[in-house]
Amino acid sequence: MHPIDRNRAVQRFEAVSRLALGHYPTPLEKMPRLRNALGGGPKLFIKRDDYTGAGFGGNKVRKLEYVLAAAQADGVDSVITCGGERSNHCRVTAMLAARLGLECTLVLNAPGREDVPKPASLAIEEVVGARIVRVASREERTPAMEQAAEELRGRGMRPVVIPVGASTPLGALGYVSAASELAEQLAARELRFDAIFFSSSSGGTHSGLAAGKELFLHPNTRLIGISPDDSSGSIQSTVSGILEGMSGKLGVELDCEITVVDEYVGEGYGVESSAGREALELAARMEGFLLDPVYTAKAMAGMIDWIRRGRLPSSGNVLFWHTGGQMALFHT
Ligand SMILES: Cc1ncc(COP(=O)(O)O)c(C=O)c1O
Structure with a gap:
């Protein structure tokens, strides 16, 4: 260069x-x-x-520092993102959202079974108070995030949708x-x-x-x-x-x-x-x-x-x- x-x-x-x-x-x-x-x-x-x-x-912290800075500058009050039940991205997003005083909705493509041990990331997301929305497949994640955003806007909120991995x-x-x-x-x-x-x-x-x-x-x-x-x-x-x-x-x-x-x-x-x-x-x-x-x-x-x-x-x-x-x- x-x-x-x-x-x-x-x-x-x-x-x-x-x-x-x-x-x-x-x-x-x-x-x-x-x-x-x-x-x-x-x-x-x-x-x-x-x-x-x-x-x-993990690597998500570095990416979210930029994505959340732009969201804050836009006056966003809630974040929506997606991943699997063990998603590192979802866990870190939920923790950082809490730290910044933002509501957090996580769309997880996992059925939520009671008969298997709960992944640690999901347990942490529950502790931090993220709202969990479950879908059956990866393909359903993006429409479910859009729907969650629509619902939040309907309640007068200003959400941002963060694509998978903040990539x-x-x-x-x-x-x-x-x-x-x-x-x-x-x-x-x-x-x-x-x-x-x-x-x-x-x-x-x-x-x-x-x-x-x-x-x-x-x-x-x-x-x-x-x-x-x-x-x-x-x-x-x-x-x-x-x-x-x-x-x-x-x-x-x-x-x-x-x-x-x-x-x-x-x-x-x-x-x-x-x-x-x-x-x-x-x-x-x-x-x-x-x-x-x-x-x-x-x-x-x-x-x-x-x-x-x-x-x-x-x-x-x-x-x-x-x-x-x-x-x-x-x-x-
Ligand atoms: C621990 C870990 N390493 C590596 C990756 C891959 O990074 P990227 O999604 O930026 O390609 C991820 C993403 O999900 C991850 O959680």
Whole structure:
């Protein structure tokens, strides 16, 4: 990118309003024991976005800081969003809405069974007083959110509908700012990464990091998104759609390479894979941190597999970006 375009994009990015709701910078730590357990290879690092704070942290906090800032500026008094019963996005949205004094409605595509343990995220949403609306399928979520918005408007309220994962061009700015935060940490340590691995699903994290790399990170750093659910083609097209919207916001053409790997999904979304289980146990036993079975364990399984297969420069530095989600380990 030409330096003049880059400076203009950075200025536009910095002018966007953001609420201070998380704890930053999140730690950047080494993983020497995991590296040894893998028999050497690139030096391994982790960025702890499971420590962003609100609602047990994770990547949603960064995105919602932008989305909720715009909502507040619009005089919104209630938020509506959607996800599954274990959705990290729904839990964090409910917690942040409470903190900002906003009503919260969550449209969950789950039947609400009494005969199975209640997911921890749902239990937390009940504690925080979110209104739960249940639908039978993912397809019914958007119409149900529109209907909830209509009802609230009928009561004289001013709701905002936040799309799944807050993965809009605005929400994705959260990961542009995360890339800028990482760049500062790297400059202080005179370090650069050859590759960054992370879980990529609704595309906000990925598009934010891709745009953020253009503005703040080394051009040779490869971004490798690992899918927990959809095909690589479908996530790639979501990411490029969000990047298109971000190009407009930042006034610069964001023509980024988008790599999504869908080889580590296993039996499907939310189903623990054996490679994911191995990654979860290795991370816990070698480095003393927890991954989650739905997103981050599969992303870590991907990184481990690439290292074992010698697909990364053995003298290089590789980052695993932890995006949170550990509540999925717990039920009430
Ligand atoms: C813990 C966790 N990691 C990663 C992701 C994927 O991030 P994104 O939806 O921005 O692609 C999610 C999203 O649902 C998540 O909850």
